[in-house]
Amino acid sequence: MAGFHRLFIANRGEVATRIARSCDELGITPVFGVSAADRGGPWTEGREQVVLGPARSTHSYLALERVVQAARQSGCTALHPGWGFLAENPRFAGLCEQHGVTFIGPPAHVMRLMGSKTPAKQAMGGSGLTLIPGSDGILSDLEHARRVAETVGYPVLLKAESGGGGKGMRAAQTANELEQAWTQASAEAQAAFGDARLYLEKLIQGGRHIEIQIMADRYGNVVHLGERDCTVQRSHQKLIEESPAPTLDPDERARTLAAAVEATRAIGYVGAGTIEFLLDQAVEGAHVLRFMEMNTRLQVEHCVSEMRSGVDLVREQIRVAAGHRLSVTQDQIALTGHAIECRINAEDPAQGFRPSPGVITKWVAPSGPGIRVDTHVRAGYEVPPFYDSLICKVITHGDTRDAACDQMILALEQLVCEGVQTTIPMHLQILRSPEFRSHRYDTRAIPGFAP
Structure with missing residues (x-):
């Protein structure tokens, strides 16, 4: 693709695997920055890799100068931070640009604005979004x-x-x-x-966590890919995400989607971003979406929006960073059916979600119509104790929410991961529970889960 020939991936695991897939489709050579603990990881097999430093992320994935230096020395003209680590660090974004490396994300000044909560609220409130x-x-x-x-x-x-x-x-x-x-x-x-x-x-009690996926180019074109419901959480960490949000009033959905697009355009945003809301269900019987914050990066759960829209968000990010216009307009985006994502972690829910690092001795991923698995894992892979415990994301799509749920249960029953404890049993409990199936839950508790 015109613009980039070599792209540095400043992330690891499932994130790096996902970005590399879009690079391959665009004819771009990916170069992986890895820690010493991740040297030779499955996602780097047959690929170029640069060791950034020791296992500790502060000396590798979070070492700004080392990452930029590695990108330059490996001949990369662009860098994708993925999600997590340095993805929302405006100093890092500025450092990349200062050294002639295109940062695949929003401009540093916009990232700085949205990273400070008070200016962000003022900017979004001034653009028509409802505040808490x-x-x-x-x-x-x-x-x-x-x-x-x-x-x-x-x-x-x-x-x-x-x-x-x-x-x-x-x-x-x-x-x-x-x-x-x-x-x-x-x-x-x-x-x-x-x-x-x-x-x-x-403090809005009993609310639901809703977010809107945004994509923008540098020419003022902005589109949304609908909303996601991320209410099923533990300690503010999302467990299950779905789209569309099952309890959202259609009029409030339409109003807020339009306002989110205008707010994104007003702040000069470029790239993929997510605007997060709390659904206040206690306003004179109405459901009101109240702005919380904007995440200036791609989210873990972007796959849900991809499944409903057919838009490759990582591909769009790279194209936009290279100076291209968005490949789709709002009226060309058709959001169909229902999609659900489960984050599968190497953790033991029965033991307070204690991390379960170790060697995966057997791995069989589910497959079939309407099933997608994003992962970097295979049999023999050792889950390290140094990083996030996510080992895969399972995403399903169906004509209805019930169909997507049933497909997810089937997929999780087919997923085999031996050698480490996982959150699969917990997800099955949730998906089979009357509370989840009838969406009678909020951010205060995990529906149907009894450790």
Whole structure:
């Protein structure tokens, strides 16, 4: 493809495998940056690889200068960060551009804007998205937090200004709990992000987590690929994602999808992004989508949107970064049927989700119509203890939600992974539960799961 001939993949495992697949389809040579622990990983077989450093991610996948230097020295003119690690680091994006390596993602200044929660809320609210009631900006001190909490009403949620992944968040059900929540949230935010600043929002209890997939080019063309429901979570980490969202009012869906496209265009966004919302189901009987944050990268669950739309999002990312216009317009995107994704981790749910590293002695992936498996795993692969425990994603597609669920159960029953504990039994419990099948659940509990 005109623009790039060699592309550096600054990620590992399933992520690197997914990006390489799109590179192959575009005629681009992928070069893998790996840690010493991942040297010779299945995704690098027969490919070029550069060892970035030791197993610890801080000395390999998170070492900004090493990654950029490796990309340049391997003759790559573009770099894909994937999701996780440095994907949302504006300093890294700027460093790539400074050294003549095209960063496949949004401009650094847009990433910086969306990474700071208060400016992001202001920008999105000004573009027509509905916000969660809370502070107008960063809280100056505990007394400021108390005044805002009294105005919006308890319960409230303190959140880190530079936060992510559930870190730096504490709820206060009453005024008596606010001081302890402030102390804990600010300390965790400082430790995790080097920034103790907090803001406050009304705590919406019983809500559902909804996100909209966006794709934009540098010429002002923006499309959405529908919404996803990511409500089934554990400690703010998603377990199951699906599209369309089964409880979303059609009028609210249409209004918010259109507003999300306009908001994305207004901030000058380029590339793939996800706008996240909380579905507030307690507004005079209505369901209102309230903006939470924008993730300036591709999400783990992008496959769900790909299955419904037929659009290869990684391919679009690479094309857009090379200066091409989007290959599809909004009226050319047909969202069909229902898609579900289950994240399968090497963890033991019965033991508090304890990680289960080790050698996979037998591996058989499911296959068939409407089944997709994204993975880097094969028999003999050793799941290392240093990184995220995701070993595969299973995605199914059917004409209806029930059909997609039944297809997922069949796929998980066919999936064989021996040698390590996995979350497959938990996913089967969820999918078979009356709560999940009738979508009677919210972010507070895992439906149907009894460890």
